[in-house]
Amino acid sequence: MKPIALLTTIPSDSHNWNLFFIQLFLQENGFEVINLGPSVPYDLLTEACISHQPDMLIVSTINGHGYIEGKELIKRVKELDSMQEKPVFIGGKLSTDVNMSYLYAVELESAGYTRAYCNDQDLQDFGQRLQHIKEQAMVARQA
């Protein structure tokens, strides 16, 4: 059985090609992906976390509101017992300004994300982390 990645975005973000791209990237890296699609309300996301029990959560957001709504999202997700120890990543276009993007990424990691990505080159680092999470999930299933 493959590890499960729950893929979401923030409530205001209606872009979806980024979601398709990340879905394919996760699938190529050996994950079963549940893609909640664009404009996901917080309550729908927390319900999906409870019902699917994912091995990790990925937030892809590019509309520029990720640094605001991403903070509310992680607060709500980390209130769930089942998600407290699970890795949660956020990435995409946090801003059109490179320096602001890095500042927002730091703020989002302080808010509780395992890692916040804001540069297309970060996919290499993300891919390496996926391998680690996949191995951990397989070990946990065998235990």
Ligand code: B12
């Ligand atoms: C297509 C597009 C649209 C389409 C969306 C169509 C659709 N069905 O998705 C339409 C026209 C509807 C649209 C609307 C809007 N858009 Co628009 N849109 C774009 C555009 C041109 C391309 C986005 C895209 O699909 N790229 C293709 C995907 C595959 O690439 P990507 O999204 O960049 O994802 C890559 C990375 O971000 C990264 N990534 C993404 N997620 C994650 C997650 C993780 C964990 C990791 C590691 C990496 C990662 O990996 C991907 C591959 O490298 C961009 C500009 C641009 N050139 O990027 C603007 C852009 C995203 N839009 C923008 C804006 C502002 C809007 C609107 C607010 C415009 C408006 N005033 O109405 C609305 C927002 C609507 C909403 N409520 O969200 C801004 C966002 C600014 C910001 N981030 O600060 C951008 C950047 C344009 C700009 N330069 O100003 N948009």
